[in-house]
Amino acid sequence: MPRIYIDNMPFEVKAGKNLLEVCLSLGIDLPYFCWHPAMGSIGACRQCAVKVYKDAEDTKGRIMMSCMESVKDDLRISVCDPGAKAFRAQVIEWLMTNHPHDCPVCDEGGSCHLQDVTVMTGHDYRRYEFKKRTYTNQYLGPLINHEMNRCIQCYRCVRFYRDYAGGKDLNVFSAHNHVYFGREKDGVLQSPFSGNLAEVCPTGVFTDKTLKEHYTRKWDLTNAPAICQHCSLGCNIIAGERYGQLRSIVNRYNSEVNGYFLCDKGRFGYEFVNSENRITQTLIRHRAAEAVDEQTLMNHLPHILTGHTVIGIGSPRASIESNYALMELAGKECFYQGLPDNQVFLEQKIADILSAGTIHTPSLKEIEQADAVLVLGEDIWNTAPIMALAVRQSVMRTAAAHVQEQVPVPGWHDAALKELAQESKGFLANMSILSSPLDEIAAVQVHGTPDDMARLGFQIAHLLNNTLPAVDNAADTLLHNATMISQQLLLARHPVIITGTSSGSEALIRAAYDIAAALQNEERHPGLAFVLPDCNSMGLAMTGASSFEKALAIVQKNPDVTAVILENDLYRNIPADLVDTFFSKCRQVVVLDTLHNRTTEKADVLIPVATFAEGDGTFINNEGRAQRSYQVFMSPDKVLKEAFKWLFEMKVIRRAISNGHDVHPDEMLAGLERAYPQFKGIADVVPSHAFRIHGSRIPRESQRYSGRTAMQANKAVSEPKPLQDDDSPLSFTMEGYRGMPPAPLIPYFWAPGWNSGQAVNKYQQETGGALKGGDPGIRLFRETGAIPAYFQDIPDAFSPRQGKWFLLPQYQLFGSGELSIYTKGIAALSPEPRAILSARDAASLNMATGDLLSVQTDNRTYQFPLETRDDLQDGIVILTAGLKGMDALSWGTWVNLFK
Amino acid sequence: MISHLRTMWLVFLHLFHKRETIQYPEEKVAMRPRWRGRIVLTKDPDGGERCVGCYLCAAACPVDCIALQAAEDENGRRYPEFFRINFSRCIFCGYCEEACPTYAIQLTPDFEMAEYRRQDLVYEKEDLLIDSQGKYPGYNFYKMAGLSAGVKEKGKGENEEAPVDIKSLLP
Known part of the structure; x- marks a missing residue:
């Protein structure tokens, strides 16, 4: 050294x-x-x-x-x-000299790097007597605000937007002291990572437009370390509350997971917490007065819970504590996943592969460091955007690493490396059903049906290990692509194979596994990453519970069933007629959820539960990393508590036993670990709820937090006692330990003199490294070193059928999220539902783009505006999936189409 | 002995001095303009609300008795959606006035704020806003600030050049 x-x-x-x-x-x-x-x-x-x-x-x-x-x-x-x-x-x-005089009305004020640096250097008096340069602003869409006068020309925005994230529509214009950072003309920023501009910009040129709607300074927020709820990657976030509303989400650095950046869905998709559609009252339906208080509900529950068969339907978006509490209430055998057979099967397969531990599952950081990436049939740009960003970094860094082998340029020397690397790129093979923005940086792009992509995968595995069977009747392009990809993968030392569940194909998972297994040897350490649909999909899959169809079979046999449904809108995942049958056969339906939806309408008893912002919970991400999301604020509404607390009370009613104690999340996890050994280690994910530093809790509020004695003075001038729960070492006040908390308990990044998010430097072991004391989160899967066993089961090539089309989903980053759609800006950017056919298929149906296409599936007929695409294979029809109010369809089946 | 007599003489002389006691409340107190009394929110010379909801007063307040919420009108002008001071907590230190970047919040020479009920000491924006510029006439923040909020256009401020033509490459 x-x-x-x-x-x-x-x-x-x-x-x-x-x-x-x-x-x-x-x-x-x-x-x-x-x-x-x-x-x-x-x-x-x-x-x-x-x-x-x-x-x-x-x-x-x-x-x-x-x-x-x-x-x-x-x-x-x-x-x-x-x-x-x-x-x-x-x-x-x-x-x-040119910075405008507008800190009081600038959203960055109080978390501004320019303010910090100005104070740090000691500049405090303006000597320059001449006029200031001004710029006009642009409209950049519903998520990001532009105020160009504040710019200090550091170029960070374009370097992030163009070089790091691969965006095209933000650039620098004009010359000398007139340079301008913006778009060619007003318009919505196209990159799904545009929200990071608000954090990357050292001043207030780019700011969060959703925060502007209910503006609060950083020092006035009640913050907590939370986990993003919108995809399976489990990005770490800091969520901030003021006046009982969730106000902003900023990135919480975790070197293993999201690093410095979030996607726009994660950053802006928080407004569902403040939605008017929230369930705020306990309801017992079929009564004169449906809204009841907690006591009435508790008196009513014994009638429906005792003496009947109780089944529990779990949820991929509820915390593992809540799912566990439901398993305890209903019993392990009577707990179901609330997902269709196929989905449960795929996720179980992934959980089995990960728990076998034969192949390493890379973290996002390891994906960034990979030297070759193969994306096998998953549209990660839409289903796991931060993973797509990591893949992009892998491609750029591999190119830079090749340069460094020839020219001794240090890795931090960005401009020099870019200049030397020019257009060269690391290896990425991107296979997806439709074209994706990742195709631009991919050396090989393949578009096809899941089965054809899986066949290509098996052919690659065959070329890597010739004891594996070759694909028969393979087309020339398939053979050519397989040769090219396998050669590149063999050159790599840390190749990463990515696949997922969004195309509903098990063959893809098998093929990805076989490729990774064939690559593994002494020198080569491949990684195999999976993308799942929801923030706790992995946790639910690890329970090993059965699918919804099994629950339906029980209900059809037994007329005396009370179903308890936990945070799961069944209509989003399961065809409507099956769900309708289920509800008609249940004697009683108890639903616990956060927002009103089609499932909550069917509830006989509806119980409101806390969102991630009002409750604690642990979520298990796609790589099996358990991470705690802490409660941000306490709702004054006493009924809005975590689902696991309700379920625990229901268990006490049902089993008529109680130890008389509150159940804290860490105690729940300890119980989970005892009952289900696959979760071994999860109880150590965070310090216990009794953890204190010098006898003090860690405050969620900054020492500058204002308005304590006036916030609620309009209701009553005597200040109420501060709210407190005993679930975590964090307090809801500004009192407590002011030093550096352990990494899982950091409520916000701040250090003396560093008010902006750049204060994260002070929390890291070294800049860009792990947080002091290690990054939060615990990986539940361990590598066993066992010899991988190949699957080898190659599917037949896809062949179109006469008069039938193969139905596949298309997920949208903005729009397909169940919760994020409640953000107005995201709803505005959400595309209209549509059907996509190849140009030839559309011609055979005598239709053109814009016509209404009728799709007959699941005993119903749906109509979608048609779009024709040349990059789509014949014989398949693609429908936008997961939009609000849309029925779930039987993906991966053959459907009828007509005009 | 002489000292005692001198003292008695001086006390006797006080009988003929001007009286310091004021017959309050019949007689009003003459207050200095910089007295730190009841807090008001003022308006700018053009009649607009001066407060831009920057939260600096609330942050400066040592007893945390100021709470507000910033909002924005259709022109982008910030204003407080609500502005509340709990005078039963206020210690009239004047830090809020010092912190205010727009001269909006000012302390006035008025101390007659007694109430029978403590709740009545909670003042909302309607109670605080006065139709005057207060102690600092002539200042309008939005004429100085670099952003346009319906008061002046970009580049029309007192110390601003016209907006840059980004298509031009002239020096």
Whole structure:
């Protein structure tokens, strides 16, 4: 390790880093703008100047940009040198000559990197007497606000948007001191990662438009570490509340999972918590007064729970604690997943593969570091966007790594690496049903039916390991693609294979597994990643419970069944006529949910439960990582409690036993671990609810939190006692331990002098590294080192049928989410439902784009506007899936189409 | 002995001094303009609300007795949707006035705020907003600030150049 001297103090530092990273990792406050730990250095802002000395005798030194200088042994630098300080102050003074006088009305104020750096350098008085440059703003869509006057030309936005995330419609225009960051003309930002601009921009040029609707400063939010609810990746988020409403979501750094960035669905899809459609009252239907209080409900529940068969329908979007509580209430044998047979089968297969532990499952960080990626039939751009972003990084970094093998350029030197790499890319093979934005960076793009893609996968596996069977009757293109992909995969040391459940094909999972197993040897360590539909799909699959169809069979046999449905809108996953039959056969239906939907309409007893913001819960992501999401705020509504608390009370009623204690989430997890060994280790995911630091809780509110004695003074001038639950070591107040909490309990990133999110530097072991004390979350699957057994079961090639079409879903990032659609901006960006056919098929039906196509499936007929595409194979019809109010269809079946 | 006599003489002389006691409330107190009394919200010279809902007063308040919610009108002008001061907690320190970047919140020379019920000391925006510029006439934040909020267009401010033509490459 090189030893360097900073202001004559010796430090052992990591080789290959630049001076800025080193200083920040050592805890030295050095201002910067254009450098970003995930994007490297370009040396544009001139803010991080330090003095570098030739040797110990040199007293004069020279000013250099610390972000552009590598660490060398015996390097002597000075951060506190008066010359370097004056230089930094002057740079800020220049930047501020044009900065508008609008911090009071700027949404960034209070979490602004420019404010922090200005204070850090000591610039406080405007000497420049001339006029300020101004710009006009652009409309950038319903999610991001643009205020160009505030720009300091650090180029971070375009570097993130274009270079990092691959967006095209944001760019820099004009010249010299007139450069402008925006679109060619007003319009919605096209990238699904545009929300990160609000965090990447060091000032308030790009801000969160949904926050503007109910604006709150960072210091006024009640924050908690939470887990994103909108896909299976389990990105870490910080959710903030004020006045009983969830107000904003910002990224919570976790080096293994989401790193520095979130997708727009995760960042903006929080408004369902504040929705008017929330269930806020306990209801007992078929009475004169349906809304009842908790006591009436508790008196009513024994009549329906005792003396009858109780079955539980679990949920892939409820926490594992809630699902476990339902398993305890209904009994393990009477607990069902509430998902169709096929889905349960696929997810079970994935859970089995992961628990066998023969092949490594990569985290998102490991996907970023992969040197070849094969996406096998999953549209990750729409179903797991942050994984798509990670795949993009893998492609770019592999290209950079090839350059570094020839030219000794350090990895942080972004501009130089881009210049040398030019258009070269790492290897990505993207296979999906329809074309995807990832195709642009893919060396091989294949579009086809799931079975054909699986056949290609099996052919690749055959080429990698010739003891595996070859695909018979293979087309030439398939053979060609398989050869090319297998050659590239063989060159890689850490290839990653990605597949998922969205196309409903088990063959894809088998093929992906066979490829990964065939790649595995002493030198090559492949990763096999799966994408699931919901935030706790993996947790539910790990329970091993049966599908909805089994529950339906029970109900059809037994007329005396009370069904308890947990946070699951059955109509979204299961064809409507099956669900209708189910409800008609149940004696009583108890539904616990957050929002009114078609299933809650059928409930005889409806119980409101907390969303992720009002309750604690643990979620298991696609790689089997259990992560705790902490309650953000306490609803004044006492009935709005976590589902597992309701279910526990119901169990006490049913079994007539109670130990008289509240059940905390960590106690639930300990119970889960005892009853179900597959969850071993989950109880250690976070510190216990009794954890304290120096006898204090960790406050969810900042020490600047304002308005305590006035917020509720309009109702009663005497302040009520602060709300408190005993489920976690976090308090709902500003009192408590002010030091650095353990990583799973960080409610927000803040450090003295660092009010913006950039304060995360202070929480990391080194810049861009793991959080101090290790990243939160526990992986439940361990590698066993067992020899993988191949599946080898190759499906037949897809062949179109006369007069029938194969039905496949298309998931949309904006629109297919059950909860995110309640955000107005996301609903506005959600596409209209449509059917997609190949141009030839449309012609055979005598139809054109825009015509209404009738699709006959599940004993019903649906009409969709038609779109024709040339990249689609003949014989399949693709329908938009998961839009609000749409029936679930039997994907992967043959349907009739007519005009 | 001389000291005692001197003291008695001085006390006697006080009989002829001007009286300091004021017959309050019949007689009103003359207040200085910078007295820190009842808090008001003022308006700018154009009659618009000065408060932009920046939350700085609330953050500065040592007893946390100010709560507000910022909102935005159709022109993008910020204003407080509600603005509440709990005067039963207020210590009249004046930090809110110091923190206010728009001269909106001001302390006035009025201390006559006694109430029989504590609840009546909770003042809402309607109670606080006055139709005057208060102590600092002439200042309109939106004329100085760089964003357009229906008060002035971009580039029309006192210290602003006309907006950049981004299609131009001229120096």
